[in-house]
Amino acid sequence: MKFGKEFATQMVPEWQQAYMDYDYLKSLLKEIQRSKQRHKPPPAATTPRSHRLKRRLTLYRAFSGLTSQSRHSQQQPKSPSSISPVDIESQAILVNSVRSDGSESYQTTFLMAAEEGGVQELEYFRKVDDEFNKVDKFYRSKVDEVMKEAAVLNKQMDAFIAFRIKVENPQRPFDWSVEMTRLASDVAASTAALAASTPRGVRASRRAAMAMDVIEESVSNSQEEHSGDEEKDGKKTENVKIQEKKTENIRDTRPAPLDILNYVTMNHTVETPRSTIKVFLNVPPQTELKFSRDNLKKVEEQLKGAFIEFYRKLRLLKSYGFLNTLAFSKIMKKYDKITSRDASKPYMNMVDNSYLGSSEEVTKLMERVETTFIKHFSNSNRRKGMAVLRPKAKIERHRITFAMGCFAGCTAALILALILMVRARNINNANNPEFDEGKTQYMDNMFPLYSLFGFIFLHMLMYAGNIYFWRRFRVNYSFIFGFKQGTELGYREVLLLSFGLAVLALASVLSNLDMEMDPKTKDYKALTELLPLFLVLLVVLILLCPFNLIYRSSRYFFLVCLFHCICAPLYKVTLPDFFLADQLTSQVQAIRSLQFYVCYYGWGDYKLRQNTCKSQDVFNTFTFIVAFIPYWSRLLQCLRRLVEEKDPMQGYNGLKYFFTIVAVGMRTAYNLESLKNEVNWKILAGVFSIVAAIYGTYWDLVVDWGLLQRNSKNRWLRDKLLIPYKSVYFGAMVLNVLLRFAWLQTVLNFNVSFMHGQTMVAVVASLEIIRRGIWSFFRLENEHLNNVGKYRAFKSVPLPFNYDEDQGKHE
Numbered sequence: 001m002k003f004g005k006e007f008a009t010q011m012v013p014e015w016q017q018a019y020m021d022y023d024y025l026k027s028l029l030k031e032i033q034r035s036k037q038r039h040k041p042p043p044a045a046t047t048p049r050s051h052r053l054k055r056r057l058t059l060y061r062a063f064s065g066l067t068s069q070s071r072h073s074q075q076q077p078k079s080p081s082s083i084s085p086v087d088i089e090s091q092a093i094l095v096n097s098v099r100s101d102g103s104e105s106y107q108t109t110f111l112m113a114a115e116e117g118g119v120q121e122l123e124y125f126r127k128v129d130d131e132f133n134k135v136d137k138f139y140r141s142k143v144d145e146v147m148k149e150a151a152v153l154n155k156q157m158d159a160f161i162a163f164r165i166k167v168e169n170p171q172r173p174f175d176w177s178v179e180m181t182r183l184a185s186d187v188a189a190s191t192a193a194l195a196a197s198t199p200r201g202v203r204a205s206r207r208a209a210m211a212m213d214v215i216e217e218s219v220s221n222s223q224e225e226h227s228g229d230e231e232k233d234g235k236k237t238e239n240v241k242i243q244e245k246k247t248e249n250i251r252d253t254r255p256a257p258l259d260i261l262n263y264v265t266m267n268h269t270v271e272t273p274r275s276t277i278k279v280f281l282n283v284p285p286q287t288e289l290k291f292s293r294d295n296l297k298k299v300e301e302q303l304k305g306a307f308i309e310f311y312r313k314l315r316l317l318k319s320y321g322f323l324n325t326l327a328f329s330k331i332m333k334k335y336d337k338i339t340s341r342d343a344s345k346p347y348m349n350m351v352d353n354s355y356l357g358s359s360e361e362v363t364k365l366m367e368r369v370e371t372t373f374i375k376h377f378s379n380s381n382r383r384k385g386m387a388v389l390r391p392k393a394k395i396e397r398h399r400i401t402f403a404m405g406c407f408a409g410c411t412a413a414l415i416l417a418l419i420l421m422v423r424a425r426n427i428n429n430a431n432n433p434e435f436d437e438g439k440t441q442y443m444d445n446m447f448p449l450y451s452l453f454g455f456i457f458l459h460m461l462m463y464a465g466n467i468y469f470w471r472r473f474r475v476n477y478s479f480i481f482g483f484k485q486g487t488e489l490g491y492r493e494v495l496l497l498s499f500g501l502a503v504l505a506l507a508s509v510l511s512n513l514d515m516e517m518d519p520k521t522k523d524y525k526a527l528t529e530l531l532p533l534f535l536v537l538l539v540v541l542i543l544l545c546p547f548n549l550i551y552r553s554s555r556y557f558f559l560v561c562l563f564h565c566i567c568a569p570l571y572k573v574t575l576p577d578f579f580l581a582d583q584l585t586s587q588v589q590a591i592r593s594l595q596f597y598v599c600y601y602g603w604g605d606y607k608l609r610q611n612t613c614k615s616q617d618v619f620n621t622f623t624f625i626v627a628f629i630p631y632w633s634r635l636l637q638c639l640r641r642l643v644e645e646k647d648p649m650q651g652y653n654g655l656k657y658f659f660t661i662v663a664v665g666m667r668t669a670y671n672l673e674s675l676k677n678e679v680n681w682k683i684l685a686g687v688f689s690i691v692a693a694i695y696g697t698y699w700d701l702v703v704d705w706g707l708l709q710r711n712s713k714n715r716w717l718r719d720k721l722l723i724p725y726k727s728v729y730f731g732a733m734v735l736n737v738l739l740r741f742a743w744l745q746t747v748l749n750f751n752v753s754f755m756h757g758q759t760m761v762a763v764v765a766s767l768e769i770i771r772r773g774i775w776s777f778f779r780l781e782n783e784h785l786n787n788v789g790k791y792r793a794f795k796s797v798p799l800p801f802n803y804d805e806d807q808g809k810h811e
Contacts, residue, residue, distance in 0.1 A: 003330050010323055012316050013476040013784065014793035018138040019320070020131045020327045026334070028124045033338045035117040092341040093125065095350040105133045106350060112341070121339065128331070128347075135324045136356045138791075142317050143361055149310060150365060152799070153303075157372070159264045159801045160303055166261065166291045261289060265802045273570035299800040304377045306797045307369060311389045312485075313794050314366045321356055391486045400492050407499035414506035421513060441609045443756045445600065446512070449532040451762045452593035453505035458766055459587065460498035462773025467491040469777055473722040475784045481576050482795060487553040497550075501539070508535055529606045536597060568636035572644070575783070578637050579776075584630040586772035588664070589765035595619075595626050620672060627668050631661045649703070656695050663688040667743065693740045700740075700775060701733055706782040708733075720785050732774055739771035 004022055011019055094109040108125045112118055266289060268275065289295075328351050332344035351357045370389060378385030468491040470477045478488040512528040543555055561580045564571045571577070584591075599613035600606055613619040638654030641647065666685035670678070701707050706718045707729060713719055717729050742764050755763075787793070 003327075007323060007327055008474075010319065011474075012320065012793050013474050014479075014787045015138075015320065015791055016788055018135065018791065020135055020324050020331075021127075022327050022331065025124070025127060025131065025331050028120070028127060029331070029334055029338055032117060032120050032124060032335075035120055036338070039116050091346065092339075092343040093346060095346055103137070104355075105129075106136075106354065108347065124335070128328075132328065132351070132354075132356075136354055139317075139321055139324075139356050139359075142320075143359065146310070146314060146317065146362065146365065149313075153306060153310060155260075155803045156303055156306070156799050156801055157376075158260050159803065160299055160376075162258050162261050163289070163291065163299060164296060165258065167293060167296045260803075263803070264289065266290075266295075267798065267800055267802045271572040273567060276570045276572075300377065302798060302800040304373075306799055307373050307377065308389060309794060309797045311366065311369050311373070314362055314369065315390075316793065318362050318366065321359075321362070325351060325357055394486050394488075394490075396490070396492070400496055404492055404496040404499060407496065407503050411499050411502040411506065414503065414510065418506060418510060418513075421510070441611075442513070443758050445605070445609050445611050446532070447756075447758045447762075448593055448596050449600065450505060450509050451758075451765075452590050452597075453501060453535070454762065455587060455590040455593070455765060455769060457498050457502045457505070458769050459583070459773070460494055460501070462769065462776070464491040464494035464498065466773060466777045466780070467494060470780060473781070475722065475781055476787070476793075477780055477784075479793070479795070480780060480783055480787070481579070482574070483557065484553060487551075487557075489551060489554050493551065504535055504538075508532060526607070529609070530601075533597065533601050533606075536594075565633045565637075568633045569640050573637045573641050578634065579779075581630060581634045581637060583772060583776070585634060585660075586768045588627050588630060589761065589768075591626050591629065592623065595622055624665060624668055627664050628661055631657045631664065635661070653699065653703075656692070656699050659688065659692040659695055663692040689743055693743070697737055697740050700736055704775065704782065705733075705778045706785070707778075718782075718785075720788075722781055722785070729778075732778060735774060736771060739767050739774075742767045742771075 004026065007019075007022055092110065092112050094111065096107050096109065098105050098107050106129060108129050110118070110122045110125050113122050329344070329348055332347050336342060336344045370386065373389060374380060374382050374385035378388065467477065467489070469475075471491070478485070481488075508531045512531055542550055543559070545552070545555070557576075558580075561576045564574075564577045565581045565584065568577075568581070596613065599616070599619050600611070603612065605612055635654050635657040638650045638657065642650040642654065663685070666681065666688050670681040670685045708716055709718050710716065714721055714726060717726060721729065723729065745760060745764050
């Protein structure tokens, strides 16, 4: 793989704009190369091709030996005084450091501008300087951020150590010297690590980074007592004097560890329905410290997650510096090769001496974080601690691909068999005079049961396709959704699950497609009639299985998000929650199929394959409720965000779902048998459906996708596009509009001669699922580009303690 492609794959997706623009610099070099080829003088004499020296003749040169030194290694390095004026004149560039507005930047002076093509080379170095200054500035800002975060984590560790002491010794009076002797081995190499870690020469603004030294240096009053005795005796060593001086300096600025608890309060970050109700009723939160082992465990888990995320940030920042340094080295070597100059050496000397190349703060901080994490959160087990801090990359296993292909082949074969059977028996054609009562019963009763699995399969298929294209166009979907690192499903795993479900469903369909009625009891065989119910129960059991089987972490993540959607206003709304709620709005027909399961099997209709549900008022009432649930959940989420964020856009978004609820209610009422021929209901259903569809289409294209921007450089799209083909965006917009109005079939009652009514309902529901799949890709693309614009590559991790530093200073 060429370096340019490898460089792009190794980038942090949200920091793409902060990396060196390698492709653009490479294009400038190609222009320089073409210019030199145009102005290159023709050769003096042409030699016939057959007489030209061939490269393979170098194989016949004398062997230089394996142990002989090269002539370059025998030469002594030149001292600055020994460099001749000829060498100075042969230099192509001079790199200088320039300070302006308190910031340092670098500027390259090209000394060969008068030569042929010098203007292009001058432009090249100007662009290289711009890119390097951009990278160096971004790196400085990020290092400052992590230093400040290190200071915050240090304060959290101070409180955590004191909290642990209070929990383990609730009754016994605290003896500082004895306790610190017991904890010295833990604290010295850990909490001390993150604090006073700033290398020499770093400005006072980074004093926060000195944090993790805390317990080691302020640890022992016993050391002070010993040093006091030695001072009286006049036998104090120089090292003890230095240690005492450090302790005195820290004592002025930092309190004793147990005193920290006097101005530290608990930070309740876990959102629960109870906490939401308390906030709504203006009940003051309980922030007092309760020294219990349960609270200690919660604090430890929160700090553990904070350290893991902080260490991940350090790793990515270190990778950022290394990749950019390597990219500058590569591009300068290409320049030397094209121009036959020696400019890479002085330029890379500047890079190595710059903040980007010489700063070791991130590396040292990583070592201290590792020491702290291993000591306090891994029971001094380095292998266990490093396995958590540096999880292994997910390996694509061949058995997943093989099983997915096997199930896909079985699915294709079963679909073909099903099509042939339907065509042979002419089951789908309701207008066929031979369409007897048994076939009508099958389409009215069994088809809605099995269509549930078809809707789920299609939705999973669209999700797998989205994952594939998200990865292809480098959309960081795992970060956006908040998946735990290494547990996110790839498109192969999703396809495996979807095809496995399809095989089970199709096998069940074929097994009872040709059911015959018992001539004596008029009952169907109970086992075969219960197959759809058994299949649903199997899927539910797998989804709720507590054992580590079939992607437990993903199942748990889905169930948590689903529960948050059901209890929408009682939980803080996150992107996974409202994204899942939007998906559920496209699965209304699947939810109605679940309602039909309850009616069909709960009331015993399956014994005679009859459908008496629609004649029941309870069933008709729940038909409205079931259709409202996804949209109502999404409306409550918008209202919650409107109250919390004070964003009027959330109110407009909620209004969209309100119109949709009214439209769905009108269409559901119109489809009831008692109102089937009412013109007024038909008009109301059509009007509200059109309003909801227009509103939803505008919101999809303009707000969710960020398109239809008139002044964009990509006219009627947006400034930044991940897909290089603009026609894809215009095609997606047109397709979204068409599929949005697929509901017209439910109002206008289109009848297709070769298609049964239940089949038409399933087709319309499938079109909505396809539209939602297309919407999902562009919605997440827009969210990713928003993160890129804000360089938002890490999630915020809640910390367990609130630290009032001002109060601590006053005390």
